[in-house]
Amino acid sequence: MPPHSQECIRAAGVPPPDxxxxxxxxxxxLQHSNRICVITLAESHPLLxxxxxxxxxxxxxxxxxxxxxxKVSGKFKRGAQFLTELAPLCRISCSDGEEYTVSSCVRGxxxxxxxxxxxxxxxxxxxxxxEGYIAVVLPKFEESKSITEGLLTQKEYEEIVVKRVxxxxxxx
Amino acid sequence: MFPLAxxxxxxxxxxxxxxxxxxxxxxxxGVDFHAPYRLPxxxxxxxxxxxxxxxxxxxxxEAAKPPLKKxxxxxxETQIDDQSQNGGEMIAIVKDENVIPEKPYLNACxxxxxxxxxxxxxxxxxxxxxxxxxxxxxxxxxxxxVSFPPQLSVREHAAxxxxxxxxxxxGLSLGRDxxxxxxxxxxxxxxxxxxxxxxxxxDGKSLFEVSVIFAHPETDEDCHFLSTSCPDCFKPAKNKQxxxxxxxxxxxxxxxxxxxxxxxxxxxxxxxxxxCSAVExxxxxxxxxxxxxxxxxxxNLPQTPWIIDGERKLESSVEELISSQLLxxxxxxxxxxxxxxxxxxxxxxxxxxxxxxxxxxxxxxxQFTSQDIKExxxxxxxxxxKIQVRDLQLVTREAIGHMKEGEEEKTKTYSAxxxxxxxxxxxxxxxxxxxxxxxxxxxxxxxxxxxxxLAIRVRIIHTMETHYIDEHHFRLHLKTQAGTYIKxxxxxxxxxxxxxxxxLMNGTADILELDVESVDVDWPPALDN
Numbered sequence: 083m084p085p086h087s088q089e090c091i092r093a094a095g096v097p098p099p100d101x102x103x104x105x106x107x108x109x110x111x112l113q114h115s116n117r118i119c120v121i122t123l124a125e126s127h128p129l130l131x132x133x134x135x136x137x138x139x140x141x142x143x144x145x146x147x148x149x150x151x152x153k154v155s156g157k158f159k160r161g162a163q164f165l166t167e168l169a170p171l172c173r174i175s176c177s178d179g180e181e182y183t184v185s186s187c188v189r190g191x192x193x194x195x196x197x198x199x200x201x202x203x204x205x206x207x208x209x210x211x212x213e214g215y216i217a218v219v220l221p222k223f224e225e226s227k228s229i230t231e232g233l234l235t236q237k238e239y240e241e242i243v244v245k246r247v248x249x250x251x252x253x254x
Numbered sequence: 255m256f257p258l259a260x261x262x263x264x265x266x267x268x269x270x271x272x273x274x275x276x277x278x279x280x281x282x283x284g285v286d287f288h289a290p291y292r293l294p295x296x297x298x299x300x301x302x303x304x305x306x307x308x309x310x311x312x313x314x315x316e317a318a319k320p321p322l323k324k325x326x327x328x329x330x331e332t333q334i335d336d337q338s339q340n341g342g343e344m345i346a347i348v349k350d351e352n353v354i355p356e357k358p359y360l361n362a363c364x365x366x367x368x369x370x371x372x373x374x375x376x377x378x379x380x381x382x383x384x385x386x387x388x389x390x391x392x393x394x395x396x397x398x399x400v401s402f403p404p405q406l407s408v409r410e411h412a413a414x415x416x417x418x419x420x421x422x423x424x425g426l427s428l429g430r431d432x433x434x435x436x437x438x439x440x441x442x443x444x445x446x447x448x449x450x451x452x453x454x455x456x457d458g459k460s461l462f463e464v465s466v467i468f469a470h471p472e473t474d475e476d477c478h479f480l481s482t483s484c485p486d487c488f489k490p491a492k493n494k495q496x497x498x499x500x501x502x503x504x505x506x507x508x509x510x511x512x513x514x515x516x517x518x519x520x521x522x523x524x525x526x527x528x529x530c531s532a533v534e535x536x537x538x539x540x541x542x543x544x545x546x547x548x549x550x551x552x553x554n555l556p557q558t559p560w561i562i563d564g565e566r567k568l569e570s571s572v573e574e575l576i577s578s579q580l581l582x583x584x585x586x587x588x589x590x591x592x593x594x595x596x597x598x599x600x601x602x603x604x605x606x607x608x609x610x611x612x613x614x615x616x617x618x619x620x621q622f623t624s625q626d627i628k629e630x631x632x633x634x635x636x637x638x639x640k641i642q643v644r645d646l647q648l649v650t651r652e653a654i655g656h657m658k659e660g661e662e663e664k665t666k667t668y669s670a671x672x673x674x675x676x677x678x679x680x681x682x683x684x685x686x687x688x689x690x691x692x693x694x695x696x697x698x699x700x701x702x703x704x705x706x707x708l709a710i711r712v713r714i715i716h717t718m719e720t721h722y723i724d725e726h727h728f729r730l731h732l733k734t735q736a737g738t739y740i741k742x743x744x745x746x747x748x749x750x751x752x753x754x755x756x757x758l759m760n761g762t763a764d765i766l767e768l769d770v771e772s773v774d775v776d777w778p779p780a781l782d783n
Contacts, residue, residue: 116702116705155707
């Protein structure tokens with residue numbers, strides 16, 4: 083692990099596993115001391131497992147809403163789309179026909195979604211915790227502390243992953 | 255020599271009979287040279303009475319003197335008005351009209367309310383000067399500013415209408431400009447007295463300001479009729495202040511028609527119940543500026559105090575270490591620190607240092623020789639090893655403009671300690687030395703995104719120079735355009751700065767240490783330190 087300078091983003095936590103009841107679709111939230119959150123996929127997410135090829139990433143999450151349309155202006159970030167925990171950020175389609183929805187997991191204003199992964203989806207799998215991030219969200223000042231309270235620590239997360247592996251029925 | 259002539263007699267007599275003081279009479283007779291105003295009030299009163307007297311005039315002059323209505327005997331010791339008034343009428347008995355009463359200001363003048371009576375005489379000026387001297391300011395000149403209660407304009411207007419009418423009877427006209435302004439006459443008298451008492455000249459450009467504010471209890475009463483005649487001139491009062499501000503009153507007086515005015519306000523103006531009082535005597539010195547360049551040798555020092563929820567997160571700051579000494583020595587009220595850009599808490603500033611300027615607000619001490627400043631610089635440098643200053647000097651307000659110019663336009667050079675994830679050889683980094691004027695696009699770094707607008711900044715990396723250290727480390731020197739985020743150029747900030755050192759090397763890089771090597775601004779002028 084590279085030694086980081088003082089200001090780096092530290093992994094704040096993982097939302098309770100299986101976001102939206104989907105098995106293993108874990109997200110990892112990185113939070114800076116200034117409360118800015120970066121939404122990423124956790125290591126255990128299906129998309130990051132061997133053999134998965136991403137066909138396309140779509141930020142158009144409904145007829146009226148595209149995350150790419152998000153416009154933010156000024157110091158107070160007016161005009162940003164407001165996100166709740168379960169708000170979808172994007173839908174990712176794979177070559178094997180599976181589709182995954184990435185959720186915000188954090189309440190706040192959407193700053194930006196990562197357009198670099200549109201051009202080169204493999205970045206998401208190669209560097210999920212840095213260049214392959216999904217989105218940047220700015221929570222409200224009053225809520226910035228409580229956001230991490232609902233998430234798992236790195237340790238708690240790892241325990242859950244181990245449990246899952248142990249509980250997995252034998253497959254051929 | 256008494257400045258009034260035969261032609262002025264009727265006006266002078268008219269005004270005197272209404273309760274106008276000698277100096278105001280001079281003003282309305284167009285006496286526009288200083289000397290007569292500066293004579294003592296007692297003498298002016300006597301000479302005026304002599305001037306107005308004719309052989310068989312003794313009795314008619316007596317009758318012409320205004321009845322002494324409610325008189326407030328001025329307590330000479332206090333400046334602040336004691337609002338209690340003598341109840342009922344009080345008649346002063348003058349046995350012999352040549353006896354000048356002990357307290358010559360028995361009546362407040364019906365035009366100037368005392369301003370050109372006691373308030374421009376030596377005794378009052380001395381009181382003001384005492385306050386100035388006890389305030390402890392250092393000054394070589396001064397500017398005197400004075401503010402009068404708004405109803406002086408109303409009374410002046412009434413007197414003007416009266417005199418204009420009288421002169422009209424003689425077939426003469428009287429324009430506003432023919433009358434000497436109250437404030438002007440006041441300054442003619444007071445300026446030499448200030449200079450004499452304080453031993454310095456009065457200069458309109460002086461940074462040291464002595465200000466006196468006069469008020470009068472009947473202001474609202476006297477001005478009230480204007481709010482019904484010209485309601486749109488008056489805005490609703492803020493806080494507890496009177497709606498009758500000087501500007502609003504002057505505006506209304508300009509608008510109101512002569513006959514409308516005469517209906518609503520007595521012409522000539524009536525005798526006031528009280529004198530003005532000086533409600534505020536203050537002095538203040540304009541800001542002085544000290545500039546220099548600072549070096550920062552600590553990786554644990556913020557630019558400005560770092561306080562969250564009332565708790566200080568890190569001890570001290572660049573600005574406090576430099577400015578607190580200045581604040582003490584200049585005996586200033588407060589300071590404003592600005593610099594040509596700034597560095598992060600964990601970044602050092604080496605080389606010639608970064609230009610800065612400190613504005614010292616309301617300083618009491620302003621005389622410093624260059625030797626004094628040199629010693630002050632040494633004092634600052636001895637007080638801390640975290641910062642050092644050089645080229646410390648007094649500058650003018652233009653200094654701030656130079657600061658900002660430096661921040662936005664001038665190049666900076668840096669030295670960064672870079673870590674790479676892949677193992678590297680010398681040849682792997684040589685290509686960076688050849689990149690000239692590399693254009694990069696930087697989205698607002700995540701670490702400042704909470705307080706800055708989201709935007710993309712295009713910046714130029716002018717030159718780079720690498721020094722290999724080992725398989726995972728090298729030193730990178732770079733010269734960049736103003737406003738470039740160096741840390742983000744090295745680690746890429748989640749790919750939001752493109753290109754970055756990591757992407758240029760097809761790997762991952764991070765920054766371990768950063769130093770500012772130079773800030774390429776040639777201001778302030780270098781001194782022989």
